Amino acid sequence: MRKLREFIIEKLVLLCGLASIFFVVLIFLFLLREGLAVFKTISPSAFLAGKSWYPISEPPQLGILPLILGSLVVTFGAALISIPIGVGCAIYIAEIAPKRLKEILKAGIELLAAIPSVVLGFIGMVTLVPFVKTVFHLPTGLTALSGSIMLAFMAMPTIVSIAEDALYSIPKTYKEGALAMGATHWQAIWRVMLRAASSGILAAIMLGIGRVIGETMAVMMITGNAAVIPHSLFVPVRTLTATIAAEMGEAVIGSEHYFALFAIGIVLFVISFAINVTADLFLHKRQ
Amino acid sequence: MTDKIVTKDLNLWYGGFHALKDVNAAFQVNRITAIIGPSGCGKSTLLRVFNRMNDLIEGVRTGGEALIDGLDILAPDTDLVALRKKVGMVFQRPNPFPLSIYENIVFGVRIRGAKVSRSELDAIVESSLRGVLLWDDLRDMLRSPALRLSLEQRQRLCIARLLAVKPDVLLMDEPCSALDPQATARIEELMRELKHEYTIVIVTHNMQQAARVSDDTGFMLLGELIEFNRTEELFASPRDKRTEDYITGRYG
Numbered sequence: 001m002r003k004l005r006e007f008i009i010e011k012l013v014l015l016c017g018l019a020s021i022f023f024v025v026l027i028f029l030f031l032l033r034e035g036l037a038v039f040k041t042i043s044p045s046a047f048l049a050g051k052s053w054y055p056i057s058e059p060p061q062l063g064i065l066p067l068i069l070g071s072l073v074v075t076f077g078a079a080l081i082s083i084p085i086g087v088g089c090a091i092y093i094a095e096i097a098p099k100r101l102k103e104i105l106k107a108g109i110e111l112l113a114a115i116p117s118v119v120l121g122f123i124g125m126v127t128l129v130p131f132v133k134t135v136f137h138l139p140t141g142l143t144a145l146s147g148s149i150m151l152a153f154m155a156m157p158t159i160v161s162i163a164e165d166a167l168y169s170i171p172k173t174y175k176e177g178a179l180a181m182g183a184t185h186w187q188a189i190w191r192v193m194l195r196a197a198s199s200g201i202l203a204a205i206m207l208g209i210g211r212v213i214g215e216t217m218a219v220m221m222i223t224g225n226a227a228v229i230p231h232s233l234f235v236p237v238r239t240l241t242a243t244i245a246a247e248m249g250e251a252v253i254g255s256e257h258y259f260a261l262f263a264i265g266i267v268l269f270v271i272s273f274a275i276n277v278t279a280d281l282f283l284h285k286r287q
Numbered sequence: 288m289t290d291k292i293v294t295k296d297l298n299l300w301y302g303g304f305h306a307l308k309d310v311n312a313a314f315q316v317n318r319i320t321a322i323i324g325p326s327g328c329g330k331s332t333l334l335r336v337f338n339r340m341n342d343l344i345e346g347v348r349t350g351g352e353a354l355i356d357g358l359d360i361l362a363p364d365t366d367l368v369a370l371r372k373k374v375g376m377v378f379q380r381p382n383p384f385p386l387s388i389y390e391n392i393v394f395g396v397r398i399r400g401a402k403v404s405r406s407e408l409d410a411i412v413e414s415s416l417r418g419v420l421l422w423d424d425l426r427d428m429l430r431s432p433a434l435r436l437s438l439e440q441r442q443r444l445c446i447a448r449l450l451a452v453k454p455d456v457l458l459m460d461e462p463c464s465a466l467d468p469q470a471t472a473r474i475e476e477l478m479r480e481l482k483h484e485y486t487i488v489i490v491t492h493n494m495q496q497a498a499r500v501s502d503d504t505g506f507m508l509l510g511e512l513i514e515f516n517r518t519e520e521l522f523a524s525p526r527d528k529r530t531e532d533y534i535t536g537r538y539g
């Protein structure tokens with residue numbers, strides 16, 4: 001009886017595991033089938049390097065370079081903001097903050113991670129966008145910079161918690177050794193502990209950035225969505241994700257536009273996958 | 288003979304736990320002093336008084352005095368950075384930094400912040416590695432990670448990185464407990480060489496090691512320094528019954 005129950009449970013779990021793999025493969029195949037179809041009418045290089053995205057003109061122009069650059073600019077800005085602040089915050093929590101403050105900060109970070117991105121986007125729209133507009137004297141606050149700041153908030157919880165964990169789990173003997181040699185606390189952190197935790201911290205950064213690249217709602221709400229090649233952080237941009245989200249509803253199924261949106265999905269998939277694999281490599285190096 | 292470290296009625300508490308009780312001892316220049324005793328008797332605690340590493344532990348209080356070169360290092364205004372430059376420590380588990388061999392050795396020089404030229408650093412690396420008899424083995428791999436070395440080499444490297452900043456005192460907390468007998472013998476040999484330039488205090492729970500390597504020995508039990516004497520005398524004719532019981536193996 002007991003044996004039978006064990007057997008059934010075991011097989012059920014196996015089934016669930018197989019099902020999830022099966023669905024992932026299915027989704028991927030679907031994505032490939034719909035996405036690769038666009039290359040019947042446009043070459044991959046014209047698609048990736050084309051400078052104009054006018055999907056509903058006649059004939060449609062399907063160059064996604066502005067969108068790729070839009071994603072990169074926003075992500076780059078977000079990285080520029082979130083990496084120093086996130087790593088600094090992790091150092092503060094792991095090494096400097098008194099016990100009580102540490103708990104409060106950790107709870108705060110978790111709370112930040114729990115805010116739905118659409119809510120963050122909404123808050124950004126009513127506070128951050130006008131702020132960026134007035135501070136930098138811009139015609140509009142709907143810019144890559146606004147998106148970067150918003151996304152930095154989303155990357156931060158991932159970066160802080162994983163980097164803090166990395167710092168916390170390096171052997172205490174490194175710190176002891178450094179202090180015993182007469183290093184100040186800060187020297188011990190800077191010269192020894194950050195090095196020791198470097199692969200974990202890099203993984204934290206990659207995972208934080210990975211989260212940012214795939215983010216859709218908030219960027220769509222506050223980056224202005226202009227599909228032009230950005231030359232700075234202070235102009236409206238349109239990201240890969242926002243393009244799919246905004247246009248999928250109106251694209252005619254089976255049209256070139258429709259296939260192109262799936263092809264954008266493939267590009268996103270490849271980027272995210274590459275980032276996650278890199279992060280994984282760093283994490284494994286740590287062990 | 289000159290006293291380097293002197294303790295006067297030294298007491299230490301971990302919160303409510305009385306870990307060192309009225310310890311009075313004198314550690315002399317150019318001699319190796321061993322501290323022996325069963326596990327948990329306070330050997331490491333005593334050693335960590337001398338470079339104030341106990342400060343890292345919350346709730347530690349001290350009483351009495353610990354004088355190094357006549358100055359009470361327990362005084363609140365002691366410059367810990369200067370103290371730890373003068374009093375280096377070798378740990379039980381070799382703990383080189385996750386940096387290159389070269390960077391491990393110049394670490395102490397770099398954190399002092401003084402501008403030191405490249406050739407001076409190179410010279411320091413060479414002389415420190417020669418000091419621990421590693422130069423010939425490692426001269427061609429100074430840029431490789433220190434964590435690739437064997438345990439014995441790591442422990443030697445940890446000694447070398449202390450020599451690089453020329454301390455007066457070397458504190459060694461069971462420096463051979465992670466090593467095999469041959470490596471242990473070689474480290475002991477190294478200690479005998481080093482004692483001509485340093486004051487060495489070694490903690491060990493291995494009585495044979497204390498007998499082999501040290502000039503003076505202190506025996507501790509439950510936070511008290513029971514007996515402190517020339518090593519030969521302490522082992523040949525212990526004055527205290529408890530010392531005798533310990534060295535004849537009646538404690539474990």
Ligand SMILES: Nc1ncnc2c1ncn2[C@@H]1O[C@H](COP(=O)(O)OP(=O)(O)O)[C@@H](O)[C@H]1O
Nearest residue numbers: 301304306325326327328329330331332333344
């Ligand atoms: N951080 C600490 N907090 C509380 N008690 C401690 C701490 N470190 C050591 N002790 C206690 O102090 C006593 C002496 O410890 P230690 O000096 O490490 O002994 P030994 O090195 O002789 O084995 C032990 O009973 C140990 O439990």
Ligand SMILES: [Mg+2]
Nearest residue numbers: 330331332460
């Ligand atoms: Mg100990």
